[in-house]
Amino acid sequence: MSRNDQTILIVEDEPSLIFTLRDTLENEGYTTLVAEDGNKALQILDETIPDLMILDVMLPGMSGFDVCKSIREKKLLFPIIILTARDQEIDKVTGLNIGADDYITKPFGVKELLARIQARLRRNLDYHKNRTDTLHLGDVVIDLGHSVVQRPDGESIDLTTREVELLRFLSGFPNEPVTRKALLEHVWRYEQSTSTRTVDVHISKLRSKIELQPDEPRYLVTMHGVGYMLKMKDHR
Numbered sequence: 001m002s003r004n005d006q007t008i009l010i011v012e013d014e015p016s017l018i019f020t021l022r023d024t025l026e027n028e029g030y031t032t033l034v035a036e037d038g039n040k041a042l043q044i045l046d047e048t049i050p051d052l053m054i055l056d057v058m059l060p061g062m063s064g065f066d067v068c069k070s071i072r073e074k075k076l077l078f079p080i081i082i083l084t085a086r087d088q089e090i091d092k093v094t095g096l097n098i099g100a101d102d103y104i105t106k107p108f109g110v111k112e113l114l115a116r117i118q119a120r121l122r123r124n125l126d127y128h129k130n131r132t133d134t135l136h137l138g139d140v141v142i143d144l145g146h147s148v149v150q151r152p153d154g155e156s157i158d159l160t161t162r163e164v165e166l167l168r169f170l171s172g173f174p175n176e177p178v179t180r181k182a183l184l185e186h187v188w189r190y191e192q193s194t195s196t197r198t199v200d201v202h203i204s205k206l207r208s209k210i211e212l213q214p215d216e217p218r219y220l221v222t223m224h225g226v227g228y229m230l231k232m233k234d235h236r
């Protein structure tokens, strides 16, 4: 069994570097997945979500930047470390602007890479901890810390852990559409026997708790063909 139970997706086309990365990471107890180009990387992401991705910029076909952009557009938030060639300062700036978390310049030492990976994985955990505890949806107040919904008529309704996680994730993107797939990634972590239908069922249950008229939701709305959106009026 792997020591740390974390999966790293390597997106790189250079065989010798793939070999080195795999060898190094697996020795450290990480599970690795490899994609030689951007399309393959996106295919892998349809099936599974890694804890971190190492992404080369210069790839055949789709560039590493486009891969990164496309991942962030899907609201997939695992850390991405970009590999750039020496002296590509412009690339570093571009990379951070399109949602990469860090970059490392080739050639790099194995120890440096491992340190960056560990730092990113730690920070990602911190990010999940650092979140708001009260949501105001009109006159409905949701206390996420205590998993309870206070409705304007005075009624309070308990939320399940899953419902709290759903709300936490959706409220991280107020007034923005979030795909079912992103919800599966973050709220269910792709547990066995989950499907986008699972998401729909939970959303429907959640609506009955937080919406005054669940059949005509005002806050947790469906974005047809995309997923869901949490409308938060006061959010700037």
Ligand code: CA
Pocket: 012, 013, 014, 056, 057, 058, 059
């Ligand atoms: Ca390359």
